[in-house]
Amino acid sequence: MSLHRRRRQKSRKGSDTLIPINNNNNDDENSSKEKKEKELNFRIKNSKVMGRYMVAARYFEPGEIIVSETPLVVGPCTGCKVQCLGCYQTLNQKDKYHKCKNCGWPLCSPKCSGISQYYGHSTSECNILKETKSSNFLNYANFDDLKINLHALVPLRCLLLKSLNPSGYEKLMNMEAHNEIRANIPEVWNGNQKTVVEKIRNDWGLLEYTEEEIHTICGILEVNAFEIGQNGVNIRGLYPSAFLLSHDCVPNTNHNDEEKDFRLTIRASLPISKNQPITLSYAYTLQGTLKRREHLLENKFFECMCKRCSDPTELGTFTSALRCPKCEKGWVLSTNPLDPEAAWSCNNSQTQESENRCPGYRVTAKSMKLLINRITQEVDSIDCNDIERMEEFLEKYRNVLHPSHYLCLGVKLSLSQLYGKINGYLINELTDEQLTRKREICREIMKIFDIIEPGYTRLRGVTLYELHAPIMILTTRQYEQEDITKSELRRRLKEVVKCLEQANIILGSESPSSAEGMMGIAAKDALEKIRNWEKIIGKF
Numbered sequence: 001m002s003l004h005r006r007r008r009q010k011s012r013k014g015s016d017t018l019i020p021i022n023n024n025n026n027d028d029e030n031s032s033k034e035k036k037e038k039e040l041n042f043r044i045k046n047s048k049v050m051g052r053y054m055v056a057a058r059y060f061e062p063g064e065i066i067v068s069e070t071p072l073v074v075g076p077c078t079g080c081k082v083q084c085l086g087c088y089q090t091l092n093q094k095d096k097y098h099k100c101k102n103c104g105w106p107l108c109s110p111k112c113s114g115i116s117q118y119y120g121h122s123t124s125e126c127n128i129l130k131e132t133k134s135s136n137f138l139n140y141a142n143f144d145d146l147k148i149n150l151h152a153l154v155p156l157r158c159l160l161l162k163s164l165n166p167s168g169y170e171k172l173m174n175m176e177a178h179n180e181i182r183a184n185i186p187e188v189w190n191g192n193q194k195t196v197v198e199k200i201r202n203d204w205g206l207l208e209y210t211e212e213e214i215h216t217i218c219g220i221l222e223v224n225a226f227e228i229g230q231n232g233v234n235i236r237g238l239y240p241s242a243f244l245l246s247h248d249c250v251p252n253t254n255h256n257d258e259e260k261d262f263r264l265t266i267r268a269s270l271p272i273s274k275n276q277p278i279t280l281s282y283a284y285t286l287q288g289t290l291k292r293r294e295h296l297l298e299n300k301f302f303e304c305m306c307k308r309c310s311d312p313t314e315l316g317t318f319t320s321a322l323r324c325p326k327c328e329k330g331w332v333l334s335t336n337p338l339d340p341e342a343a344w345s346c347n348n349s350q351t352q353e354s355e356n357r358c359p360g361y362r363v364t365a366k367s368m369k370l371l372i373n374r375i376t377q378e379v380d381s382i383d384c385n386d387i388e389r390m391e392e393f394l395e396k397y398r399n400v401l402h403p404s405h406y407l408c409l410g411v412k413l414s415l416s417q418l419y420g421k422i423n424g425y426l427i428n429e430l431t432d433e434q435l436t437r438k439r440e441i442c443r444e445i446m447k448i449f450d451i452i453e454p455g456y457t458r459l460r461g462v463t464l465y466e467l468h469a470p471i472m473i474l475t476t477r478q479y480e481q482e483d484i485t486k487s488e489l490r491r492r493l494k495e496v497v498k499c500l501e502q503a504n505i506i507l508g509s510e511s512p513s514s515a516e517g518m519m520g521i522a523a524k525d526a527l528e529k530i531r532n533w534e535k536i537i538g539k540f
């Protein structure tokens with residue numbers, strides 16, 4: 001689900017720790033503080049098209065926290081690999097794993113820190129899985145078969161809230177499930193019937209939960225859950241307020257989650273004025289309109305009509321455009337991006353200058369999708385560390401795809417991070433040409449991110465950090481060779497400082513143990529070092 005990412009050891013027989021709601025005075029205080037903050041930060045409105053949505057109750061500066069809350073429930077995603085029920089590390093059949101002594105479900109070890117934890121393998125879950133003899137259905141000889149059982153785990157955790165945390169269950173059941181729509185999509189409904197409803201009711205014999213109730217929970221998870229987890233952990237979580245953010249393909253917030261308690265924090269990525277909708281993207285912003293809208297329709301059950309989706313050029317970024325094969329000057333764009341079946345045509349047919357005008361090029365949506373799917377397969381087949389093949393791909397499609405086509409953007413984003421990082425391409429080993437390439441790629445993709453992921457966003461933070469390194473090294477080399485003047489040196493160092501300052505601010509809100517958080521810390525260290533230059537060459 002793509003919405004919206006230490007435990008102490010405890011004896012198995014002990015009660016669960018970290019129960020977040022109403023279990024002690026401190027939590028009461030915290031939750032009433034959170035409630036007050038929420039009231040000051042947002043209001044809920046209703047629209048015929050979107051249902052409930054969040055608007056700002058006041059002005060927000062970029063970087064300001066709008067919502068920060070712990071989840072109602074977390075657990076494995078559907079389609080995930082076999083995971084430890086306590087800490088969610090992926091388990092491999094060949095490596096060491098452990099079967100819970102009480103319920104027989106997979107754990108990483110008998111000492112997993114997630115045992116008896118509210119957000120891990122809780123005692124109540126363990127007992128119910130034992131009582132229902134659910135481990136009889138776990139085939140440890142075949143992990144592919146075993147992982148299907150994990151589909152029903154989060155729905156079970158939701159159902160358990162009914163008795164363990166009734167107010168949390170009430171909040172959860174207040175979320176949109178889109179049952180009427182989903183009931184008419186056989187792949188969705190029948191899939192849930194088989195892997196969740198029948199598992200819980202027939203295999204585990206938990207008949208106290210009705211079919212309708214379980215289907216509703218499946219829908220609530222599909223529509224509202226956030227993908228969360230760090231450092232190899234890939235799970236989903238439902239949050240009491242954050243689900244109210246509506247979708248926009250150019251969102252005005254950024255969010256992250258904590259490794260420790262899965263706290264989700266939503267920050268403004270742009271200035272947000274009072275009464276403005278607070279939005280996030282439920283789809284990948286680095287995909288083209290066809291793909292984003294398809295994802296939103298199939299997974300979130302609505303048709304996105306946002307400004308980016310309505311504009312064939314995607315706000316001038318041309319992230320879905322192809323070079324016209326006929327005139328070789330214009331760009332082939334959808335004639336109606338809100339209709340996935342609309343034909344695509346060259347945008348150079350209406351130009352005033354007749355000698356440059358395209359005689360006309362049109363292609364069906366079906367042919368366009370086939371072509372894009374074929375090129376997508378080619379991109380996907382490239383090893384994620386293979387710089388040469390990525391460069392070859394860009395060269396091969398130079399005259400086919402717009403340089404900012406999302407397939408090129410994805411490859412360029414990878415290159416921006418690989419140059420300087422992998423063996424054979426470590427930053428100080430790069431030639432001037434390679435450093436220039438890294439710098440130019442970073443600059444190129446930043447221009448697009450400024451439009452589709454503007455403001456304080458992870459993509460911009462990371463790319464700004466990547467950009468500082470080639471500028472810095474090229475500048476140092478050229479200054480040492482006396483190829484640039486002191487004033488040029490100052491100008492460039494100023495640019496480096498600007499990149500690092502912004503990267504540090506943007507990535508400073510990431511968890512310090514995440515890759516982005518570490519980059520934020522590295523940006524801060526680099527800033528301090530660069531300040532030493534000021535002592536040598538004077539203020540820049």
Ligand SMILES: C[S@@+](CC[C@H](N)C(=O)[O-])C[C@H]1O[C@@H](n2cnc3c(N)ncnc32)[C@H](O)[C@@H]1O
Nearest residue numbers: 049050051052176223224243244246247300302
């Ligand atoms: C996570 S929920 C958001 C809260 C929901 N509106 C409610 O009332 O519970 C996602 C659902 O909100 C609606 N929605 C969110 N953003 C939308 C948008 N930009 N256009 C249309 N519907 C939207 C869709 O029905 C979608 O399935």
